[in-house]
Amino acid sequence: MDVRERVEDRVPPEDVESNEARHNSQVLVETDAAAVDRLEGAFPTRGVPVMVLTGMLGAGKTTLLNRILQSPEHGLRVAVLVNELGEIDIDSQLLDVEQPEVDVEGAAAIRLSNGCICCTINNSLVEAVKRVLNMGERPPDYVVIETTGVADPAPIVSTLQESELDDHVYVDHVLCVVDAYHLLEPEYDTVAGRSQMQHADTILLSKVDLLEGAEAVQRVVERVLAGKPNARILQASRGHGIPLRLLLDVPGRRRVSKSAPHVHVDGEACACSTEPSSPSEHLTLDGFVSVAFECREQPLVLSRFRRDFVSRLPPEVYRAKGLLWFDGYPLRFVFQLCGRRFQVEQDEWPAGQPRKSQMVVIGRRLDREQIMRMLLSCIRGDEQR
Numbered sequence: 001m002d003v004r005e006r007v008e009d010r011v012p013p014e015d016v017e018s019n020e021a022r023h024n025s026q027v028l029v030e031t032d033a034a035a036v037d038r039l040e041g042a043f044p045t046r047g048v049p050v051m052v053l054t055g056m057l058g059a060g061k062t063t064l065l066n067r068i069l070q071s072p073e074h075g076l077r078v079a080v081l082v083n084e085l086g087e088i089d090i091d092s093q094l095l096d097v098e099q100p101e102v103d104v105e106g107a108a109a110i111r112l113s114n115g116c117i118c119c120t121i122n123n124s125l126v127e128a129v130k131r132v133l134n135m136g137e138r139p140p141d142y143v144v145i146e147t148t149g150v151a152d153p154a155p156i157v158s159t160l161q162e163s164e165l166d167d168h169v170y171v172d173h174v175l176c177v178v179d180a181y182h183l184l185e186p187e188y189d190t191v192a193g194r195s196q197m198q199h200a201d202t203i204l205l206s207k208v209d210l211l212e213g214a215e216a217v218q219r220v221v222e223r224v225l226a227g228k229p230n231a232r233i234l235q236a237s238r239g240h241g242i243p244l245r246l247l248l249d250v251p252g253r254r255r256v257s258k259s260a261p262h263v264h265v266d267g268e269a270c271a272c273s274t275e276p277s278s279p280s281e282h283l284t285l286d287g288f289v290s291v292a293f294e295c296r297e298q299p300l301v302l303s304r305f306r307r308d309f310v311s312r313l314p315p316e317v318y319r320a321k322g323l324l325w326f327d328g329y330p331l332r333f334v335f336q337l338c339g340r341r342f343q344v345e346q347d348e349w350p351a352g353q354p355r356k357s358q359m360v361v362i363g364r365r366l367d368r369e370q371i372m373r374m375l376l377s378c379i380r381g382d383e384q385r
C-alpha cells in the first residue's frame with residue numbers, strides 16, 4: 001500500500017504533504033508488525049530478488065530446489081547458495097548443477113560449508129551473495145539461499161537487508177518447507193522448526209503424498225494454523241503440484257519485515273534470538289548432534305551396511321544422508337533417512353572424481369562414538385580384498 005493512500009484515509013487532502021513525514025516517523029517506532037510491513041511495502045524494491053529457503057532437516061528443501069532448477073516454466077535464471085552444517089557437504093552434490101561454483105546452463109551454485117549462515121558465517125554470506133551476483137555474464141534473475149535444517153532465518157534476512165547487500169538484492173520471500181508426514185510427531189517439535197515457520201511468508205507442506213487422505217492433510221494444516229494464524233500454506237509432493245510462479249518473484253509481494261515479532265506454536269514466549277549465537281549453542285538448543293563420516297580408501301560392504309548400520313540405527317537419529325561407494329557396485333548410492341523412513345537411489349559418479357563414501361548423521365543426544373563404530377564396521381576389510 002502506498003503511504004500517501006494511508007495518510008489520505010485520515011487527513012484532508014491539503015495536509016497530505018506536511019503529514020507524510022510525521023506519519024512515517026510514527027510508524028517507524030511502532031511495534032505493530034502489520035504497520036511495519038505496510039511501511040516496508042511502500043518502498044520500491046531494488047536489485048535481484050532473493051528467496052531464503054528454510055525448513056527442518058530432511059523437510060524437502062533440496063528436492064524443491066532441484067525442481068526449481070530443472071523447470072523452465074518460471075523463465076528465470078536462478079542462482080543458488082547452499083549452506084551445509086557439517087564439514088561434509090552432501091547437498092550441493094545432489095543439486096542439479098554439474099559443478100558447484102560454476103555457472104552451468106543458467107544455474108549457478110555456491111556452497112557455504114562448515115557453519116550455519118544464521119549464526120557463524122554472516123560475512124561469508126555477504127561475500128558469497130556478491131560472488132553469485134557476479135558469476136555469469138549478467139547477474140541472475142533470482143537467487144535462492146538454502147539454509148541448514150536448523151537455521152533461524154531471521155538473522156539471514158537481517159544480513160541481507162542491513163548489510164551492503166541491501167543495494168544489490170532484496171528479500172522476496174522466506175519459504176519454509178515443512179515435512180507434513182512427520183510434523184505431528186512430538187520429536188519434530190523443535191525450537192528451530194517453530195522459529196522457521198514463524199518467520200516464513202509461505203509454508204510449503206512437503207510429503208503430502210505420504211499422508212493418507214484429505215483429513216490427514218487437514219490435521220497438519222490445522223497444526224500450522226494453530227501456531228501461525230493466516231499462514232499462507234501450499235502443498236507439494238517432491239516439489240511438484242505447485243506452479244513455481246507462486247514461489248518466485250511474485251509481483252507486488254511485500255518485502256519481508258525486518259523485525260516481525262513472533263509467537264510460538266504452543267503460545268510460549270519467544271526464545272528465538274535474531275542475534276547471532278554460537279554454532280554449538282545453536283545446535284544444542286534442540287539437542288542436535290551431527291556426526292560426519294568419510295572413507296576414501298576402501299568401499300563399504302552393502303550387506304554390512306544394511307545389517308550393522310541401517311537396521312541398528314538408534315531412534316534418536318533424526319536425519320542421515322550419504323553418498324556411498326559399495327564394493328562390487330559401479331553406481332553411487334544416495335542414502336536418505338528422515339525419521340523412520342529411508343530411501344536409497346543409485347546414480348552415476350560425477351566424472352573425473354574419485355569414489356568415496358560420505359555420510360552425515362544428525363540426531364538428538366546421539367552417541368557419536370557408537371554411530372562412528374557402526375559406520376567403520378561397514379568398511380571392506382583386508383579379508384575381502
Ligand SMILES: Nc1nc2c(ncn2[C@@H]2O[C@H](COP(=O)(O)OP(=O)(O)OP(=O)(O)O)[C@@H](O)[C@H]2O)c(=O)[nH]1
Binds near residue numbers: 061206207321
Ligand atoms: N515422499 C516424498 N519424499 C520427499 C518429498 N520431498 C522430499 N522427499 C524426500 O525426503 C528426503 C529429504 O529430502 P531433501 O530435499 O534432501 O531434504 P532437505 O530439507 O534438503 O534436507 P537437509 O539438507 O537435511 O536439511 C529425500 O529422500 C527426498 O527424496 C516429498 O514431497 N515426498
